[in-house]
Amino acid sequence: MNGFRAPIETLGELDVKAAATLVAAAADVALVVGDNGVIRDMACQSPELQSALEGHGPLLGQTFADTVTTESRPKVEALLREAGDQATPRRQVNHPSTRGMDVPILYSAIRLPSGPLIAVGRDLRPVAELQQRLVEAQQSMERDYTRLRHAETRYRLLFQMSPEPVLIVDTSSQRVVEANPAAAQTFGDLGRRIIGRPLLEAFEPDTVPAIQALLAGVRSAGRSDSTRARLVDSGRTVFVSASLFRQENASLFLVRLSLPERDGAGTGTESRTKLLRFFEHAPDGIVVTDRDGRVLAANPAFLDLAQLASEEQARGESLERWLGRSGVDLNVLVANLRQIGSVRLFATTLRGELGAQAEVEISAAAVANGAEPFYGFTVRNVGRRLPTDARAGREMPRSVDQLTELVGRVSLKELVREATDVVERLCIEAALELTGNNRASAAEMLGLSRQSLYVKLRRYGLADAGEPVEPEE
Known part of the structure; x- marks a missing residue:
């Protein structure tokens, strides 16, 4: 430890009071220890630190070694034994505390010419807390790394064992980044060298525009219907679907190929595509809601009835917003769907956003979807077959x-x-x-x-x- 080069010239002669003030200001805690090792006086900058040190009783009058933990006593004895007119090497000792954790103090000692010894200590609790936080952060990072490693292992295993051909394609270059064994087998001879090559090279030229349109739709909207394409190597027909995801700072396509079960027979993917097309082109309004009646999807026919410009305006809203009797119709429909599972020809009116009204009949069905079922509604405009006057032109009921x-x-x-x-x-x-x-x-x-x-x-x-x-x- 380096001291002042010329203390007498720069500091002058310090009296006892000034020296005590200097020691108290320079240390978190300072102890004056007599020749017999008994603490004769002390100075502490923080009342909180003093309270922690004296949790088991006042330090004054006790031997220095009795105020520390058992494993710290040899360090205190060595500190007192080695004390001289120069500061001793620093030693960390722990004082017991009633608040749970021990109080770590880093002491160095110097013996005054008059006989007593001064032990100057620095509170190491902030350093210990920082070290504890560092250890906890490191353990948290290790746990996160372990979870990520396990997740990657599961992803790799699923990716490799999936019977469905799957490819990872870069969105900017449209080159294949990864391909599972099923994809390599599907592409035949080309499959062995498909990684790093453009995806479109694997398909017949006349089907490439359909795949380009598919990828463009996925890039802009995040999803798109599947499309039919033919492989170059075998001429086999496949159904191509894709989805978009981000990895670090790059966007990637997850491209899946569905193979027909037999020639001339469509797969489940093709059937779903046909259902989606019917959903879009149906003349009656079709709405899919969650179990609380909030719209998940709506076809253009319903949007026309509700006078909405886009599906986004309806999504997340309650179907009750457009039904004629607020607080009644939807509650009746949902109650019957939960109890019976279906509703047929429920007559009501539907209000448009711009004030138009239409007489409608609603049929609905509950669809099981695990713990979260959803409801499908068909809304048919019957205003044309119902005259404006409820009585005029209508046959009287016979039952x-x-x-x-x-x-x-x-x-x-x-x-x-x-x-x-x-x-x-x-x-x-x-x-x-x-x-x-x-x-x-x-x-x-x-x-x-x-x-x-x-x-x-x-x-x-x-x-x-x-x-x-x-x-x-």
Whole structure:
């Protein structure tokens, strides 16, 4: 340890008080130890440190060796034994604490000419905490590295053992970065040297534009329908699908090839593609929601009914937003889907974003999807077959079942009027049947005049055309 080169000239003569102040300011803790090793005085910069050191009792009056842990006593004895007019080598000792962890202090000692020894210590707890954090960070990094290594091992094993041909393709150069054994076997002779070569070289020239369109759609939208292509080496037809992912700072395609089961027969991928095309071109609105009724997907026909410009405007919104009776229709539909699994011809209205309304019939089904089922709705616009006036041009219901079908299409007042007409007609038909179509007897049975009966017969279409109305007697 290097000291001052000329302390007498630069510092002058320091009195005892100034020396004590200097020692107390320079150290976290300073102990004055007598010849017998007993602590005679101490200075501590931090009350918190002093409280930690004196957790088992005051240090004053105790021997220095008794204030430290058992393994630190030989270090204290060596520190006292080696103390002279020059500072001793530093030694780290631990003071026991009632707060759990020991208090590490780095001491050096110097013996004064007057006899006592001064032990100057530095609190090592901040360093210990920093070391502990470093160790924890290193352990966390090792755990993360182990998880990544295991994940990579599982990915490699799955990639190599997958029976489906899979390729990793660079998006910028469209060159194959990786290919699993199934892909190499599918490409035949070209498969042995496919890595590092352009993906499009593996397909017939007339099918290359379709694959380019597929990759362009995936790059712009993140997903795209599969497309049909033919391999150069064997001329075999395959279905190509792709998805986009990022790795570090590069974008890559995950390209999958699906092989037909037999010539002229489509695979499940082709069937799914046809279903997706039907979904897009269906004349009726089709909506897929989660179990809470929030839209996951919607076809253009539904977007037209709801007066929406794009599917993104509907996605994530509740279907209730467009149904006629807020808080009623969707709750009824979802409740029936959860209990029964399907709903048929539920009549309601659908409100567009711009104020238009349409009379619709909704059929729906619940589709199991693990722990999170989803619901599919078909929405059919029946406004053209329903006249504007709910009563005009519509045949009167002939049964209770037909009457209940009007719920949601007409008001309650109209329903009551319809129910009254149905009951009245059924009673007249029953009276005519009981009396053998004798109008006079039927009128007497019903408590009506013959004129009133004939008026009602004409109203309900039960009278013959051109049949005169008999005057009331």
